[in-house]
Amino acid sequence: MLKILLSKTKKNLEIFGLVLLILFTAIITTYFNSTKKENFEIYNNFVDNIYFKKTLTHIVENLEPKYKKIKHKIKSGETFDKILENYLVQKKEILEIKKALKKKVNLNKLNTRQIIEFSLDKTNNQISEFTFQISNKQKIFLVRDNSGNTFNDEIISIKLNKKIVYRENLILQSLYKAATDEKIPANIIIEFARIYGFQVDFQRDIRKQDKFQIMYEVFLNDKNEIIETGEILFANLKLSGQDNGLYYFDKEGSEGHYDKNGKSVKKALMKTPINGARLSSPFGMRKHPIDGYNKMHRGTDFAAPTGTPIMASGDGVVKKAGWCGGGGNCVKIRHNSTYQTVYAHMSKFARGIKAGVRVKQGQTIGYVGSTGKSTGPHLHYEVIVNGKKVNSQKLKLPSGKILKGKERKLFETKKIKLDVLKSEKIIGLIN
Numbered sequence: 293m294l295k296i297l298l299s300k301t302k303k304n305l306e307i308f309g310l311v312l313l314i315l316f317t318a319i320i321t322t323y324f325n326s327t328k329k330e331n332f333e334i335y336n337n338f339v340d341n342i343y344f345k346k347t348l349t350h351i352v353e354n355l356e357p358k359y360k361k362i363k364h365k366i367k368s369g370e371t372f373d374k375i376l377e378n379y380l381v382q383k384k385e386i387l388e389i390k391k392a393l394k395k396k397v398n399l400n401k402l403n404t405r406q407i408i409e410f411s412l413d414k415t416n417n418q419i420s421e422f423t424f425q426i427s428n429k430q431k432i433f434l435v436r437d438n439s440g441n442t443f444n445d446e447i448i449s450i451k452l453n454k455k456i457v458y459r460e461n462l463i464l465q466s467l468y469k470a471a472t473d474e475k476i477p478a479n480i481i482i483e484f485a486r487i488y489g490f491q492v493d494f495q496r497d498i499r500k501q502d503k504f505q506i507m508y509e510v511f512l513n514d515k516n517e518i519i520e521t522g523e524i525l526f527a528n529l530k531l532s533g534q535d536n537g538l539y540y541f542d543k544e545g546s547e548g549h550y551d552k553n554g555k556s557v558k559k560a561l562m563k564t565p566i567n568g569a570r571l572s573s574p575f576g577m578r579k580h581p582i583d584g585y586n587k588m589h590r591g592t593d594f595a596a597p598t599g600t601p602i603m604a605s606g607d608g609v610v611k612k613a614g615w616c617g618g619g620g621n622c623v624k625i626r627h628n629s630t631y632q633t634v635y636a637h638m639s640k641f642a643r644g645i646k647a648g649v650r651v652k653q654g655q656t657i658g659y660v661g662s663t664g665k666s667t668g669p670h671l672h673y674e675v676i677v678n679g680k681k682v683n684s685q686k687l688k689l690p691s692g693k694i695l696k697g698k699e700r701k702l703f704e705t706k707k708i709k710l711d712v713l714k715s716e717k718i719i720g721l722i723n
Contacts, residue, residue, distance in 0.1 A: 360412045365404070372399040375408060385419050392434050392443040397424060428452075428511075428519040452511040452519055458717035460505040463498055470504065477521050480508050482567065486603070486654045487538060487549045488529055489562045490689075503530040507714055524549070526710050539707045543699055548692070552707070554700050556692030560631060562653065563685070565605040566594050566660070566671050590681040591634070591674040598639055598669040600660040604651040605633050605675075613645050613657075619672060620664025623657050634674040637666045 362379055376386045390399060409423040422434040422443070429450050434443040459474040471481045484506060485494060492498070509522025527549070528537040538549040538557060549557050608627035616622035619636035623645060626632050639661025651657060662669045675684040695703050716722050 360414055362408075362410055362412060364408045366402050366406045366408065368404055370402065372402060379412070381412070381419065388443065389419065389422055389434065392422075392445055393424060393432065396432055396445070396447070397426060423448075450513070450519075452513060454522070455510050455512055456507060456525065456713065456717075457510055458505075458507045458714060460503065463502045463504065464500055467494060467498060467504065471506075476506065476508075477510070477518065480506070480521050480524065483524055484527055485567045486562075487524065487527065487557055488536070489564055489567070489654075490557050490559045490692075491536070491563065492529065492531070494564070494567065497531060498529075499532060502532070504528065505530075505714075507710070507717065526714055539703070539710055541695070541703050541706060543702060546693070546695065546699055550695060550703060554695035554703050556694070558653070558692035559689040560606055560627065561633065561675065561684075561687070561689055562603065562605040563689075564594065565603045565633070565635065565673060566596055566600060591636075591672045592684050593670050593672050595668070595670045596660045598659070598661055600669075600671075601642075601656045602635050602638065602658045602660060602671055604653060604655045604657050605673075606631065606653045608633075608651060610645060610647055610649045610651060610657075612647055613641050613649075614647075616664065618665035620666060621658070621661065622664075625651065625657075630678055632676040634672075634676070636672040636674075637661055637663050637670060639663065639669075 364375055364379075366375070372390065373386055376389070377383075393399060405425075405428070407425045410419050411421045412418070413420050418436070420436050424432050424434075426432055426447075429452065431448045431450060433446045433448050435446075436442075437444050459471075459476055461470040461474050463470045467485065468481060471484070472478075484504075488494075505526070505528040506524060507526040508524045510518045511520050511522060513519050523540050523542075525540045526537070528535055530536070537552055539552070541548060541550050551557065602623075604625055606625070606627045608625040608631075610623060611626050611632070612622070612624040614621070616634075616636060619634070621638040621641065622634060622636040623638065623641065624632065624634050635658060637660075638658040641658045642656045645651070645657050660669050660671055673684060674681055675687060676682070677687070713722075
């Protein structure tokens with residue numbers, strides 16, 4: 293009987309203990325949830341507090357850079373003022389920058405190769421530093437002085453790395469096509485044609501399977517991009533199996549290209565003052581295409597697309613740059629007491645070409661057009677010797693200088709070095 297009573301009592305105690313445990317857990321959970329809700333409300337009220345928000349905003353703003361750095365590549369049609377105005381630069385700031393730049397930069401002639409960089413102080417919207425790319429080799433750097441009202445300027449040279457490039461190719465269609473296939477820069481091709489223009493007619497003298505070789509300088513930036521080209525150090529135009537090698541000589545006062553015997557290729561006048569043209573009407577009697585009757589054609593016509601550059605065939609002084617009646621827009625150049633040349637039917641004159649201006653051989657003086665009495669775009673070219681118009685294509689021109697003495701010895705040394713360098717390029721010893 294006692295044993296049964298103890299058993300029941302033990303069982304009741306276990307149930308009672310379990311009830312207490314459940315009750316305790318419920319109380320603790322209710323308390324925890326209540327405290328959590330209260331803390332969450334305190335947190336939300338704190339975050340929503342306007343003073344906290346201002347403090348947080350101030351901290352974040354102070355973490356951002358004080359200066360905003362801007363780099364802008366000039367686009368076609370943009371003006372200096374408009375570029376800066378688009379970045380919210382104040383007019384007063386723009387005037388200060390222009391005042392500092394105007395001595396070294398023509399801000400009315402921006403080009404798409406130029407880059408503008410500046411740092412803008414966001415606290416007062418003032419420019420602290422300003423960099424303007426003057427050329428491929430130079431930048432002008434402005435920094436605000438201690439007074440805060442003006443800028444100090446400094447010219448910075450852009451470091452370029454020189455590389456010598458060798459190329460060669462067979463001429464199957466034209467020199468230009470063969471050269472561009474080798475990715476030779478356009479101005480190097482033009483220079484190549486210019487130095488051979490004293491002795492070669494590119495329309496009639498070059499035949500299929502002729503060959504060219506060329507070794508020239510290029511200047512690269514830190515991205516290995518060609519920024520500009522230098523001199524043609526060696527050139528060879530192999531015509532009908534015959535080499536016509538030329539070497540560049542850099543001695544001051546005698547700069548230019550010479551053949552292997554030290555004879556300059558430069559003559560009094562170039563054989564043709566235009567590249568990529570065909571001889572469309574030679575010197576002599578012909579039926580005039582507009583007047584319709586036979587008359588003496590006292591010049592040479594070269595057909596070429598409108599806008600093709602026309603070069604001065606020799607050093608001289610421009611005697612006229614204007615309208616010449618049937619010749620349309622024309623330029624007349626006096627080279628010396630013996631030679632004068634005339635270039636007619638131009639579409640327009642090159643910048644700066646006017647009477648009294650001195651020009652250099654190979655300098656662009658105008659562009660092909662069809663002004664005056666003309667049936668299509670072409671250059672009418674005249675050579676006048678001692679007052680008489682002569683056939684430019686049959687004219688025996690005096691040769692350039694021949695190196696002698698110490699200059700000849702120096703030239704021979706440089707020629708050997710260029711031949712060695714060329715050989716190393718060909719066999720791949722150096723890039």
